[in-house]
Amino acid sequence: MTDLAATTLATGTLPGLPSRHWIDGGWHDAASGRTMESFDPGSGKAFASFARGDAADVQAAVDAALAAMTGRWRGITPSERGRILMRTAELIRANAEFYAVVECLDCGKPVGEARVDVASAARAFEYYAGACDKMHGLTIPLGHDYLAYSVNEPVGVTAHVIPWNYPISTTARGVAPALAAGCTVVAKPAEQTPLTALLLAETLKQAGLPDGVYNVVTGTGAEVGAPLVSHPGIAHVAFTGSVATGCSVMQAAARNVTSVTLELGGKSPAVVMADCDIETAAADILAAIYENAGQICSAAARVVIERAAQAEFLDRFVAGVRTLSLGHGLRNPRVGPVNSPNQLERISDFVEGARANGTEIVTGGSRTSDPDTGLGWFFEPTVLNNVKMSDRVAQNEIFGPVLCVQPFDDIEEAVAIANSTNFALVAGVYTSDFGTAHRLARDIDAGQVFINEYFAGGIEIPFGGNRHSGIGREKGLEGMRNYLRVKSVAARTSPRRTH
Structure with a gap:
């Protein structure tokens, strides 16, 4: 940490920073070729550039996530999903100092606080790793001649619009339960703080996550966020941000009957x-x-x-x-x-x-x-x-x-x-x-x-607000239910009697 911090303070930047979208398991320039800058709040100076995406990049990411839902990811057992998430937690911890310096540089917070955020992200993946094979359905007693049960299924492709104040921990608290449930992900980090959501992409791949399951498109809310939350291929939107933007997200999602989780702030x-x-x-x-x-x-x-x-x-x-x-x-x-x-x-x-x-x-x-x-x-x-x-x-x-x-x-x-x-x-x-x-x-x-x-x-306790603070809960097992839908099956097990 001392060497990383000293290098960054001396040079104003850090080597090895991601700068492109992550789509279908690899790095991609923006379709338009455009880029934008990320600023160090502690100095007010730009220290990195990254892809400035638009609707074309969103479409590519959603296509990759849709294909992954019906591809290899669908056949991976819940227990194996758990092992992938557990390996992700271990890899985050192994690279925690680099993650913390990047988070500090990108959003400005003291590096000690950034370390806590990185540890929180690792703990989120660890927690949901243990939940992958435990969100089971129920049997329903209808009588001797019937068998009835419910099954939890992944909702599909999920969109995650991530705020700039806690980038890595907010990414993890939404992405980890979505993956645990068997969903695929398109993440849109805030344009002020795109880097740790991108770093997570390579970590997940190293942990064994199949291509297309986790995708990141960077850029502005208008150019990336809006087409993402209004995309008909998205099954659920998790948004953290302002009340005004949250209302717009909810309206856009409603046009496709897409469910939402909104965490919109407070005055606690x-x-x-x-x-x-x-x-x-x-x-x-x-x-x-x-x-x-x-x-x-x-x-x-x-x-x-x-x-x-x-x-x-x-x-x-x-x-x-x-x-x-x-x-x-x-x-x-x-x-x-x-x-x-x-x-x-x-x-x-x-x-x-x-x-x-x-x-x-x-x-x-x-x-x-x-x-x-x-x-x-x-x-x-x-x-x-x-x-x-x-x-x-x-x-x-x-x-x-x-x-x-x-x-x-x-x-x-x-x-x-x-x-x-x-x-x-x-x-x-x-x-x-x-x-x-x-x-x-x-x-x-x-x-x-x-x-x-x-x-x-911590991650075990459901979190979310009432009234203008939002809709739904994240964290805990409640947070995983956002990414599951219930299918009920009722069968007659004996022939009908005729008179």
Whole structure:
């Protein structure tokens, strides 16, 4: 890792980076011959180029995936699929340092966080490797003269539209269960972060995955994403991104009666009761909002705190914020850059709007740069205090290192504040009273609730949101059900009697 990071910081790039589509088991230039650049958020400079695809490349990838569904892949047993996925997990771990440096360079996050993401990707393949031969059907009792049963079948070709904030781990959490179910895949990584989805292609082939089962087409959402999700050959779309784009994806998929899983973000509350360990809660939430520079759909973006504990919490939290180091991800700071100039502008707009409205900015609140180079796209870790439920910063997903603090006086008010946005992805609860904890878990509208540890759990726990946070669940065995369809068979086993 030290050598890889040093080489990359010195040269501004890294040898061995993929630059073309992966279709039908091999590398292919874009049909148009066009390319586009990938930028290092830590420096703001381009470090790689890659194929800029369009509908022609999507068609080639879907054709390859359709052919693979009826080819060798169909005849591979579930147990052998499991062995392929397990070998994939092992190969990811064997190349984890290279994967982590590429992920850090492509999306900007500190390399220590990128290592965790790579480990998470390997664990996803390992988990679903064990599920391949266990998603069995049922027998249904109809009586002595009948045999009835259900069979789980792969849905077909699946499309995966991958976000830029967690490229490798989001790729794995969708692709691994799809392959485990026996589906084939066309992946479209974000144009800001295409590289680790492409690296995964060669890893899967090395693990024994047949050609055409996993395909990657790179490019923009308009030129690749739109024709992919609207393609009649796609049986299921897994999309992670904004609400507006998710609605467009759902509309496009509906024209072909294609099912969707949508993970569309959040404005998640962390409810802090005065009886909790305030020091632990402050440290936990510090990581839960500033990891990946706050660019996390499930970030603890709002602290909903009992008023009696507000001052102590803020003292401890702000003291923690002021210890956070900023810098290029390859130097492994506590907080890295945001992903793009557009994202930096969005964060700044929200904070400046709050400033203009008289919101108290306890710390942070400004753009900044890498202290070592003066380069890159950075925003200071920021705390906004006494934010009202109706404020723009409380209602919208900022997707940056900005925490909103919202005090309450009783548990009913805490629930009302927690449920006051259109989002319902995750929530955190901090209390020493388990009765209170489970009451809040019951009453807060969220797809997942963490008690006394934000981000508790892993690939085993179903993940997804309600309302504007999306449709369906990923991770766990629930995530694999997205890629299976049920066929029922009913047979009469004895002749009909005639009178």
